[in-house]
Amino acid sequence: MPPEYPAARPRRLRRTPALRRLAASTSVRASDLVLPMVVKEGIAQPQPVPSMPGVVQHTRDSLRKAAAEAVAAGVGGLMVFGIPAVKDSRGSAADDPDGIVQQALADLVAEVGDATVLMTDLCLDEYTDHGHCGLLTDTGEVDNDATLERYASIAVAQARAGAHVVGPSGMMDGQVAAIRRSLDQAGFGQVAICAYSAKYASAFYGPFRDAAECAPRFGDRSAYQQDPSARDALHEVMLDVGEGADIVMIKPALPYLDVVAQAAAASPVPVAAYQVSGEYAMAHAAAANGWLDLDAVVAETLTAIRRAGASIILTYWAVEAARRFG
Ligand code: PBG
Numbered sequence: 641m642p643p644e645y646p647a648a649r650p651r652r653l654r655r656t657p658a659l660r661r662l663a664a665s666t667s668v669r670a671s672d673l674v675l676p677m678v679v680k681e682g683i684a685q686p687q688p689v690p691s692m693p694g695v696v697q698h699t700r701d702s703l704r705k706a707a708a709e710a711v712a713a714g715v716g717g718l719m720v721f722g723i724p725a726v727k728d729s730r731g732s733a734a735d736d737p738d739g740i741v742q743q744a745l746a747d748l749v750a751e752v753g754d755a756t757v758l759m760t761d762l763c764l765d766e767y768t769d770h771g772h773c774g775l776l777t778d779t780g781e782v783d784n785d786a787t788l789e790r791y792a793s794i795a796v797a798q799a800r801a802g803a804h805v806v807g808p809s810g811m812m813d814g815q816v817a818a819i820r821r822s823l824d825q826a827g828f829g830q831v832a833i834c835a836y837s838a839k840y841a842s843a844f845y846g847p848f849r850d851a852a853e854c855a856p857r858f859g860d861r862s863a864y865q866q867d868p869s870a871r872d873a874l875h876e877v878m879l880d881v882g883e884g885a886d887i888v889m890i891k892p893a894l895p896y897l898d899v900v901a902q903a904a905a906a907s908p909v910p911v912a913a914y915q916v917s918g919e920y921a922m923a924h925a926a927a928a929n930g931w932l933d934l935d936a937v938v939a940e941t942l943t944a945i946r947r948a949g950a951s952i953i954l955t956y957w958a959v960e961a962a963r964r965f966g
Contacts, residue, residue: 670962717757731767792822844918904949
């Protein structure tokens with residue numbers, strides 16, 4: 641039988657906002673948040689992304705302005721994705737010194753300099769005409785080691801343009817080691833790597849593929865991104881740490897908080913989580929129907945991701961959340 645007056649009464653610490661604030665052990669700070677931004681070559685006006693209300697494909701000019709606003713809000717970093725005007729089978733625009741991301745980075749260096757952390761997505765899918773994250777073999781498979789050479793070259797182009805951190809997101813085996821070696825050889829030993837270490841083959845990337853125009857033209861990414869039912873996440877994280885990753889990332893966030901928690905327990909380097917386009921779109925769609933309170937969902941999901949152990953969160957809500965949490 642439960643005692644009539646139990647000694648432990650957890651509700652004591654929930655009675656007032658001040659008590660709850662004092663007892664809180666998880667916080668979200670603006671400086672933990674990274675804003676993903678897409679810049680597209682050859683457009684005159686920013687283009688709204690219908691499945692991601694509030695998100696646009698930027699022009700170089702609107703990217704600059706939005707970056708300055710994000711920095712003023714105190715966000716911890718920006719993750720830049722580029723869409724080139726011309727795509728080909730090897731994604732030539734990705735490491736072109738005049739490619740869209742390299743030009744946009746130079747703009748951002750001029751606009752915000754070291755006031756925030758400039759990060760770049762390092763992948764090929766936005767740049768290839770087939771939409772896969774690497775080079776293809778004659779039979780249409782993604783060729784791991786040939787792709788590593790491309791990534792190594794893109795890393796140097798992005799570093800030269802001013803990236804503080806490069807973010808390889810293609811899930812090729814050995815990508816961190818290849819990029820680290822290439823950056824070091826080119827004299828960019830100070831440029832860090834945020835590895836997308838555990839990146840699942842996820843349906844939650846759907847809206848982003850509209851935003852970044854990078855849906856694969858055939859097949860899917862299951863032969864390189866992780867299977868949601870496999871237990872290889874920690875292996876991937878520890879391989880990346882061994883290859884020299886400075887930050888390891890888990891993606892998506894909310895459906896994979898168990899993986900975030902495992903990585904946070906095991907990783908000697910900071911763990912990031914990417915709250916992806918589908919997580920954003922889902923909440924906006926429900927809120928637009930009056931089914932969810934958007935602000936409350938943003939606060940709750942970001943808190944949950946931090947509580948699972950992520951020190952850094954990539955989120956399309958970074959600016960709003962930074963203003964709210966400070
Ligand atoms: C690949 C990449 C993707 C995302 C980030 N980097 C798409 C994919 O793997 O298909 C998804 C981001 C999001 O959904 O918000 N370069």
